[in-house]
Amino acid sequence: MEVPVIRNLLEANDTIARQLRGLFRARGILALNLISSPGAGKTSLLERTLSDLKGEFRMAVIEGDLQTDNDARRVAATGAQAVQINTGGGCHLDGAMVLESLTALDLDKVDILFIENVGNLVCPVEFDCGEDHKIALLSVTEGDDKPEKYPLLFNLSKVMVLNKIDLLPYVDFSTERAERFARRLNAELLILPLSCRSGEGLEAWYDWLRQARAAKKA
Amino acid sequence: MEVPVIRNLLEANDTIARQLRGLFRARGILALNLISSPGAGKTSLLERTLSDLKGEFRMAVIEGDLQTDNDARRVAATGAQAVQINTGGGCHLDGAMVLESLTALDLDKVDILFIENVGNLVCPVEFDCGEDHKIALLSVTEGDDKPEKYPLLFNLSKVMVLNKIDLLPYVDFSTERAERFARRLNAELLILPLSCRSGEGLEAWYDWLRQARAAKKA
Numbered sequence: 510m511e512v513p514v515i516r517n518l519l520e521a522n523d524t525i526a527r528q529l530r531g532l533f534r535a536r537g538i539l540a541l542n543l544i545s546s547p548g549a550g551k552t553s554l555l556e557r558t559l560s561d562l563k564g565e566f567r568m569a570v571i572e573g574d575l576q577t578d579n580d581a582r583r584v585a586a587t588g589a590q591a592v593q594i595n596t597g598g599g600c601h602l603d604g605a606m607v608l609e610s611l612t613a614l615d616l617d618k619v620d621i622l623f624i625e626n627v628g629n630l631v632c633p634v635e636f637d638c639g640e641d642h643k644i645a646l647l648s649v650t651e652g653d654d655k656p657e658k659y660p661l662l663f664n665l666s667k668v669m670v671l672n673k674i675d676l677l678p679y680v681d682f683s684t685e686r687a688e689r690f691a692r693r694l695n696a697e698l699l700i701l702p703l704s705c706r707s708g709e710g711l712e713a714w715y716d717w718l719r720q721a722r723a724a725k726k727a
Numbered sequence: 728m729e730v731p732v733i734r735n736l737l738e739a740n741d742t743i744a745r746q747l748r749g750l751f752r753a754r755g756i757l758a759l760n761l762i763s764s765p766g767a768g769k770t771s772l773l774e775r776t777l778s779d780l781k782g783e784f785r786m787a788v789i790e791g792d793l794q795t796d797n798d799a800r801r802v803a804a805t806g807a808q809a810v811q812i813n814t815g816g817g818c819h820l821d822g823a824m825v826l827e828s829l830t831a832l833d834l835d836k837v838d839i840l841f842i843e844n845v846g847n848l849v850c851p852v853e854f855d856c857g858e859d860h861k862i863a864l865l866s867v868t869e870g871d872d873k874p875e876k877y878p879l880l881f882n883l884s885k886v887m888v889l890n891k892i893d894l895l896p897y898v899d900f901s902t903e904r905a906e907r908f909a910r911r912l913n914a915e916l917l918i919l920p921l922s923c924r925s926g927e928g929l930e931a932w933y934d935w936l937r938q939a940r941a942a943k944k945a
Contacts (some may be wrong), residue, residue: 546764547848547877548869575849577876598879600818600849628876630765631793631818631847650868650891651766658846659765659793661816673868679897 514550522636527561528703529639532611533622539725540622540719543636545646546655547628552580553705554646554714555623557722559587563716566620571610573602573627580625590614597710601633602626608639621722626694630659641725643668650680651686656694664694667718668701742852743822747857750829751840757936757943758840760856762880764873765846768890770798771923772864772932773841777805780933784838784940789828791820791845798843808832820844821852826857839940842861851922860885860944865889868898871905874912882912887936893922910927 511670533540543591548575552572559568571592581593584688594606603713605623614622622638625634634643645656645666650673656663669691671684699717703710751758762771765794770790777786787808799811810831811822827843832840842858844851862883863884865873868891874881881887887909889902906918917935921928 515942546766546846547873548866550763558775558817573740574876576878579872580875598849598853600847627846627849628764629818630848631816631845632850635816648766648868650866650894651764654795654797655765658792658797660794676761676868 514563514644519635520606522604524675525608526637526639526725528643529608529611529713532616533639533641536616536619536620537726538616538619539722540624540638540640542626542633542640542643543646544626544633544643544666545628545632546648546651549646549651550705551628551646552583553716554588554670554672554722555584555625557705557708557711558623558715558718559584559589561711562718563588563707566718567618568621569601569614569619571607571622572586572608572613572625589591589681590619596627600627600631601636602638603636607639615623621718630655630662634662634665642669642721643653646670646672647682647687649677649682653683654690656691660694661666663691663698665699666695668699670714671700671702673704673706674702674709675707737853740822742830743826744857746853747822747826747829748859750834751857751859754834754837754945756837756840757796757832757940758842758856758858759859760842760844760851760858760885761864762844762848762851762861763846764866766850766870767846768867768923769843769846769864770801772890773802773843774805775923775926775929776933776936777807777840779929780936781806783838784936785836786839787832787834787837788842788843789820789825789832790843793817793845799822808837814845818845818847818849819854820856821854822856825853832942848873848880854869854879856918860939862886862888863890864890867895867900867902871901872907874909878912881909883915884913884915884916885913888932889918889920891922892920892927893918893923893925899908904930
């Protein structure tokens with residue numbers, strides 16, 4: 510009984526995702542879908558990025574959370590356009606939610622659109638939101654076994670941001686082990702170790718954003 | 728179309744959960760469902776608990792993961808009975824999975840059964856596994872806003888283990904704020920700050936286990 514429903518749900522989502530992808534392409538908007546565990550630092554990475562690249566790109570954020578508009582308020586404080594989606598109990602964003610939330614943004618003033626998904630390493634991975642790339646965030650406090658245990662995200666992502674490296678001296682985390690597992694799933698994965706707190710490594714993330722945005726415009 | 732399917736799914740699960748609860752009651756087994764983000768320290772808490780209380784209780788663990796049997800091997804190394812459920816892509820454990828996994832355990836030799844759910848703050852909360860209590864784990868590296876952002880888990884849990892307190896000096900986390908949000912959702916919630924790494928606070932967790940197990944037997 511359930512299987513056909515799930516399949517139709519994903520098929521319906523893929524139709525909307527294609528529509529979104531066309532819309533982003535037509536406008537030259539780079540769309541990135543940020544996925545991680547709760548508390549890995551998605552919002553912190555966006556706060557830093559929106560502040561530091563403010564003079565370079567026009568950026569907007571779609572925030573996905575079960576409840577609260579805390580994160581939209583945090584990123585809007587940088588001056589970026591922001592819209593909050595509350596999923597109620599829903600464990601992921603989907604194409605329809607993203608499509609609807611676009612009506613709250615002025616897309617003529619967007620070079621890069623960040624979609625901050627619900628904090629969850631499993632369900633968001635299956636629902637295409639029309640993004641150019643999925644960005645996986647893993648923080649070093651979560652353990653180096655996470656790519657092996659949640660493989661689909663790391664398999665489908667373009668970049669793995671390894672966050673909170675300022676905490677490496679205080680936790681048992683082997684960067685080499687995490688990278689090895691992640692690369693086994695995805696040989697092309699770009700791994701960017703950084704700390705949103707200290708700022709270390711952010712420049713490499715910004716360089717990647719510049720390249721990805723340039724590739725999108727061309 | 729989907730709503731009735733989801734309802735039937737949850738109803739079917741509740742039927743199995745009642746069956747499990749009767750089975751645990753008849754045998755005086757205390758069953759605990761551990762739920763947290765990936766990497767919050769569920770397996771580490773179990774490793775410590777299984778080692779430290781080995782002489783006091785006969786304990787067993789059902790490990791839930793998308794992939795790998797790493798966690799079952801970690802807890803089995805303490806000498807406890809352990810069984811691994813691999814959900815494939817599935818984002819939570821349910822009653823049927825737990826019921827099936829029980830066939831791999833000798834229940835005559837179990838005082839406390841730990842069910843370590845898939846790392847996910849959303850989906851596992853909705854699926855009753857027949858447990859006496861849900862135990863929420865939150866680590867201080869995830870941020871003090873998590874109870875507010877993922878309310879259902881904290882609303883339905885008996886205990887919130889606040890893990891990794893050895894890292895408090897290195898992160899921006901207000902214990903007072905996390906506790907205030909959690910208590911607003913659940914005035915009766917027992918909050919146990921501890922560190923599986925340093926061992927600080929573990930004795931209070933063990934005391935709670937002793938009381939909960941004694942209440943179950945009586």
